[in-house]
Amino acid sequence: MSKFVRIALMVALGVATAVCVAAAAVPDPTNSVVPTCICVAPGGEETFMVTVNDQFGNPINNVAVVLDFGSCSVVYACSGQDAGFTAAGKMVTGYTNASGQVTFTTRAGGICQTVPGDGPIRVWAGGVLIASLAKNSSPDISGNGTVGLDDLGSFAADQLPPQNLESDFSCDGIVGLADLGIFADAQLNQRWLGFCP
Numbered sequence: 001m002s003k004f005v006r007i008a009l010m011v012a013l014g015v016a017t018a019v020c021v022a023a024a025a026v027p028d029p030t031n032s033v034v035p036t037c038i039c040v041a042p043g044g045e046e047t048f049m050v051t052v053n054d055q056f057g058n059p060i061n062n063v064a065v066v067l068d069f070g071s072c073s074v075v076y077a078c079s080g081q082d083a084g085f086t087a088a089g090k091m092v093t094g095y096t097n098a099s100g101q102v103t104f105t106t107r108a109g110g111i112c113q114t115v116p117g118d119g120p121i122r123v124w125a126g127g128v129l130i131a132s133l134a135k136n137s138s139p140d141i142s143g144n145g146t147v148g149l150d151d152l153g154s155f156a157a158d159q160l161p162p163q164n165l166e167s168d169f170s171c172d173g174i175v176g177l178a179d180l181g182i183f184a185d186a187q188l189n190q191r192w193l194g195f196c197p
């Protein structure tokens with residue numbers, strides 16, 4: 001085999017390998033993991049972990065994941081997010097780690113579907129739609145940027161049977177003590193973090 005042919009084969013092999021690597025880096029909705037329940041608060045104390053995998057189930061590192069509340073009338077995202085996350089309008093972006101995971105502590109409020117026909121909340125990874133969620137919960141039930149007395153009134157009413165699960169912040173199917181703790185934390189944290197947005 002001539003030196004020229006060897007080099008040509010090596011180049012071709014390299015290109016083929018690069019194509020395989022590029023193809024492996026496409027997020028796969030079936031293999032990715034997105035929780036079905038999401039709670040957001042202006043203080044950003046509620047977590048939401050997304051795992052992005054490719055079609056082979058391999059984690060994808062450093063891919064942009066977007067929580068898109070763009071079709072939710074009342075939901076807002078605070079302009080200031082935690083380190084590593086950015087907000088643009090009603091979209092919050094973070095990036096996966098080597099395990100394909102990103103844990104959002106989204107500073108936001110308001111509830112999707114407060115206005116009929118709203119939603120869904122879309123979750124994008126590298127431009128691929130990997131999940132759609134019908135709605136979210138938030139201690140800022142009114143969506144006015146603060147967790148205050150108006151929200152407390154709604155939260156209290158939501159506990160009465162038949163319960164209104166808009167106040168099920170803990171995602172366990174009931175409105176109870178766990179949700180009261182989340183509500184209290186959200187109210188306390190915003191005092192330290194300032195007004196949102």
Ligand SMILES: [Ca+2]
Nearest residue numbers: 140142144146
């Ligand atoms: Ca409020």
Ligand SMILES: [Ca+2]
Nearest residue numbers: 168170172174
């Ligand atoms: Ca609950």
